[in-house]
Amino acid sequence: MKSVLGLEWGRPSISKAVKIAVGCSLAVLIARAFGLSTATAVVTITLLSVQRTKKDTLRAALRRSLAFLASLALALPLFYFLQFSVLSLGLFLLLFVPVCQWLDLEEGLAMSTVLMLHVWNAKTIRLALVLNETALMVIGIFMGMVMNAYMPRRTRVIREDQRITEERIRIILRNMGRYLREEDTMNTFPSQIQTDIRGLSAHLDEARCRAVSLADNTFHPDMRYFLQYVEMRR
Numbered sequence: 001m002k003s004v005l006g007l008e009w010g011r012p013s014i015s016k017a018v019k020i021a022v023g024c025s026l027a028v029l030i031a032r033a034f035g036l037s038t039a040t041a042v043v044t045i046t047l048l049s050v051q052r053t054k055k056d057t058l059r060a061a062l063r064r065s066l067a068f069l070a071s072l073a074l075a076l077p078l079f080y081f082l083q084f085s086v087l088s089l090g091l092f093l094l095l096f097v098p099v100c101q102w103l104d105l106e107e108g109l110a111m112s113t114v115l116m117l118h119v120w121n122a123k124t125i126r127l128a129l130v131l132n133e134t135a136l137m138v139i140g141i142f143m144g145m146v147m148n149a150y151m152p153r154r155t156r157v158i159r160e161d162q163r164i165t166e167e168r169i170r171i172i173l174r175n176m177g178r179y180l181r182e183e184d185t186m187n188t189f190p191s192q193i194q195t196d197i198r199g200l201s202a203h204l205d206e207a208r209c210r211a212v213s214l215a216d217n218t219f220h221p222d223m224r225y226f227l228q229y230v231e232m233r234r
Contacts, residue, residue, distance in 0.1 A: 020050050023147035027139050036132050038118050042140040049144020057148040060107050061141045067108025068137050075116040084123045158226045161207040168200045204234050
């Protein structure tokens with residue numbers, strides 16, 4: 001289905017929408033409970049921290065934390081010695097962007113820049129302010145991880161994929177046997193086998209996507225079996 005602009009409509013994820021809404025709301029409440037300034041900044045951080053899978057969430061959390069530390073190391077000296085001028089902000093971004101690219105920390109670029117802008121706007125460097133920004137980052141990232149703690153494993157769907165795959169393979173092999181024994185008097189095998197194999201191939205592509213999602217949402221090594229199973233059938 002395509003939109004007026006010729007782009008395909010995406011499939012909405014109700015569960016992700018609920019996670020984002022609940023996570024952002026709780027993050028703001030926690031930030032306000034601790035009396036943090038610019039508490040609404042945790043909305044952006046939480047929003048960015050809700051990833052597709054658990055492993056993606058942990059990787060993003062680590063990269064954003066490292067990016068934040070790098071931003072502190074660059075921003076605080078520049079802001080202080082250049083008196084919080086526009087030049088200090090420009091130099092910070094000029095250095096911070098390539099550092100994130102070099103260290104593969106681009107996921108934390110936007111978040112850390114927003115937090116450092118709070119320091120720049122305050123025109124002062126105080127321990128309380130640095131701790132405030134650190135707390136905002138920790139709350140946002142933590143809430144994103146909490147919201148992604150529940151991921152439906154969908155093993156029932158994977159089992160059904162296995163059943164369908166085995167049934168389709170049995171049909172293909174049975175038709176091949178009939179053809180080789182010359183029981184296929186109508187000689188429909190050549191065209192039918194192509195149709196059956198194309199159907200099986202498409203099903204395995206979809207099953208692989210589901211198996212990858214399952215493997216990325218659990219840290220149990222046995223869950224890699226489903227992915228190995230699909231790859232072997234392909």
